Amino acid sequence: MAKIAGESGRGLPAKGQFKGNVGRVMMKQEHFMKEAIRQAKKAYALDEVPIGCVIVLDDKIIARGYNRRNTDKTALAHAEIAAIKKACRAVGDWRLEGCTMYVTLEPCQMCAGAIVQSRLTEVVIGCMNPKAGCAGSILNLLEMDRFNHQVQVTRGVLEEECSVMLSQFFKDLREKKKEQKKKME
Numbered sequence: 001m002a003k004i005a006g007e008s009g010r011g012l013p014a015k016g017q018f019k020g021n022v023g024r025v026m027m028k029q030e031h032f033m034k035e036a037i038r039q040a041k042k043a044y045a046l047d048e049v050p051i052g053c054v055i056v057l058d059d060k061i062i063a064r065g066y067n068r069r070n071t072d073k074t075a076l077a078h079a080e081i082a083a084i085k086k087a088c089r090a091v092g093d094w095r096l097e098g099c100t101m102y103v104t105l106e107p108c109q110m111c112a113g114a115i116v117q118s119r120l121t122e123v124v125i126g127c128m129n130p131k132a133g134c135a136g137s138i139l140n141l142l143e144m145d146r147f148n149h150q151v152q153v154t155r156g157v158l159e160e161e162c163s164v165m166l167s168q169f170f171k172d173l174r175e176k177k178k179e180q181k182k183k184m185e
């Protein structure tokens with residue numbers, strides 16, 4: 001995938017910039033996935049598993065979140081839950097109809113449940129999580145016919161960047177542990 005010329009990954013897209021063909025949809029998805037990656041890097045900086053997400057409405061980011069499970073000492077502090085809370089505050093409603101979530105890693109069962117409950121229209125995923133993902137890996141809670149709401153799902157946007165970031169994190173972690181062990185000896 002070619003890089004977007006002049007793309008800083010930071011600024012919001014100009015209004016109407018992303019309307020039109022498939023290429024533009026991909027550009028838009030990559031633009032917002034980069035923003036989700038920026039959030040994941042905040043988690044990385046706190047020694048948290050680097051997972052980040054943003055929620056977009058009308059081509060504007062209305063909420064951001066990143067994993068803070070160890071920092072906040074709660075299993076509820078996943079990136080998606082934090083962003084859903086903020087998005088609800090931003091729109092003044094528990095329903096997030098018309099919103100799209102961009103998340104660097106496939107959501108777990110808790111977050112997939114929260115996504116369905118909050119009636120998000122669409123979820124765009126970076127890389128999949130075969131060991132815990134509930135958007136197609138272990139379960140697919142987002143697209144189950146038997147629930148009253150189904151979410152549109154796109155997978156594999158900036159997949160490599162998202163998965164390299166995770167494997168780098170776990171590699172760092174293993175090295176840190178090894179060094180700690182050495183110091184103890």
Ligand SMILES: [Zn+2]
Nearest residue numbers: 078108110111
């Ligand atoms: Zn989760």
